[in-house]
Amino acid sequence: MGAIKEKSCVDEVWAAIDDPEKHVVVQEAPAIRAALGEEFGLAPGTLVAGKMHAALKRLGFDAVFDTNFTADLTIMEEGSELVKRIKGGGVLPQITSCSPGWIKFAEHFYPDLLDHISTCKSPQQMFGSLAKTYYAEKAEMDPKKIVSVSVMPCTAKKFEASRPEMTDSGYQDVDYVLTTRELARMIKEAGIDFASLPDEEAEPLMGMYTGAGTIFGATGGVMEAALRTAYKLVTGKELENLDITPVRGMAGIKEATVDVDGLDVKVAVAHGLGNARKIMDPVRVGKSPYHFIEIMACPGGCVGGGGQPISFDMALRSTRGQTLYNEDAKLPYRKSHENPSIKRLYEEYLEEPLGEKSHHLLHTRYKSR
Numbered sequence: 001m002g003a004i005k006e007k008s009c010v011d012e013v014w015a016a017i018d019d020p021e022k023h024v025v026v027q028e029a030p031a032i033r034a035a036l037g038e039e040f041g042l043a044p045g046t047l048v049a050g051k052m053h054a055a056l057k058r059l060g061f062d063a064v065f066d067t068n069f070t071a072d073l074t075i076m077e078e079g080s081e082l083v084k085r086i087k088g089g090g091v092l093p094q095i096t097s098c099s100p101g102w103i104k105f106a107e108h109f110y111p112d113l114l115d116h117i118s119t120c121k122s123p124q125q126m127f128g129s130l131a132k133t134y135y136a137e138k139a140e141m142d143p144k145k146i147v148s149v150s151v152m153p154c155t156a157k158k159f160e161a162s163r164p165e166m167t168d169s170g171y172q173d174v175d176y177v178l179t180t181r182e183l184a185r186m187i188k189e190a191g192i193d194f195a196s197l198p199d200e201e202a203e204p205l206m207g208m209y210t211g212a213g214t215i216f217g218a219t220g221g222v223m224e225a226a227l228r229t230a231y232k233l234v235t236g237k238e239l240e241n242l243d244i245t246p247v248r249g250m251a252g253i254k255e256a257t258v259d260v261d262g263l264d265v266k267v268a269v270a271h272g273l274g275n276a277r278k279i280m281d282p283v284r285v286g287k288s289p290y291h292f293i294e295i296m297a298c299p300g301g302c303v304g305g306g307g308q309p310i311s312f313d314m315a316l317r318s319t320r321g322q323t324l325y326n327e328d329a330k331l332p333y334r335k336s337h338e339n340p341s342i343k344r345l346y347e348e349y350l351e352e353p354l355g356e357k358s359h360h361l362l363h364t365r366y367k368s369r
């Protein structure tokens with residue numbers, strides 16, 4: 001876990017909500033729903049996705065969406081990028097890019113290997129650039145009026161949102177980042193009885209999500225989600241067994257090999273920056289056997305992030321992760337490419353993964369620091 005005391009933006013978010021000239025939209029990362037309940041006396045690992053959406057509506061946000069939607073979108077783009085690299089002789093292994101703690105570490109300590117990192121923005125930033133373009137267009141709203149708020153398990157997401165290149169919508173893509181703890185504070189300040197709230201849905205346009213999107217919050221989840229879709233992209237067929245259990249769990253480094261149309265795709269997952277080093281050093285000397293690597297800065301992945309209710313207990317992180325796998329197993333769609341709202345986004349706006357519009361809004365570059 002990284003920094004445990006964040007610079008709060010609760011007051012700024014309250015001011016935006018109270019400003020009748022502003023239209024305040026909110027997204028919440030996958031890991032929030034597995035931990036927010038702990039702040040209100042619910043048992044660790046209680047899934048509170050529905051209560052979380054209900055609470056955000058009662059706080060006065062004008063549109064409640066969900067980062068899980070853009071986690072699905074990340075998979076569409078990142079899976080397509082992986083297939084392109086494998087088929088086209090691109091730089092391998094490809095490495096995930098959704099953890100800003102990991103990205104900053106790579107920019108400092110592995111600047112020679114930045115070409116390995118997927119050009120996909122994180123789900124937070126994909127959401128940010130679409131909120132002020134796609135959503136603004138659909139809602140027939142001046143993007144200047146939109147204030148984009150995210151709720152993240154992580155203090156590094158505040159830094160990520162402030163990176164100067166994160167303005168592809170023509171505006172600051174994400175205006176304010178709240179941690180899970182800050183959201184809990186707002187709910188308490190508003191006097192909302194969180195535990196008694198009914199379950200409510202996010203708005204489907206940018207709030208519908210699949211099981212693949214929700215497992216992003218646990219170590220190994222991005223890899224598992226990506227493999228479900230990459231298999232379809234390469235073979236045209238659906239992966240039969242969606243539970244890729246070798247990449248689940250709390251082992252520091254996990255590996256799997258998946259047969260994709262006769263090609264043994266080798267993957268690895270690391271969480272915690274010590275394990276990141278162990279997996280990156282062989283890449284540097286050309287000895288990595290993998291095609292695709294997932295790295296998350298925090299032990300356990302985002303469920304163990306520095307913005308979550310504070311705990312250093314790995315068993316608790318494991319419980320939160322299991323909550324996300326349980327939600328995945330129950331959702332009607334479990335593969336990102338099956339998400340009806342993602343299909344609509346491509347049909348009506350982006351056109352195709354890795355297309356011109358996607359490239360402009362959803363991809364980025366890294367720099368040596």
Ligand code: SF4
Pocket residue numbers: 098099100101102153154155156157296297298301302303304305306
């Ligand atoms: S792994 Fe940690 S640093 Fe990375 S996005 Fe998740 S919470 Fe943030």
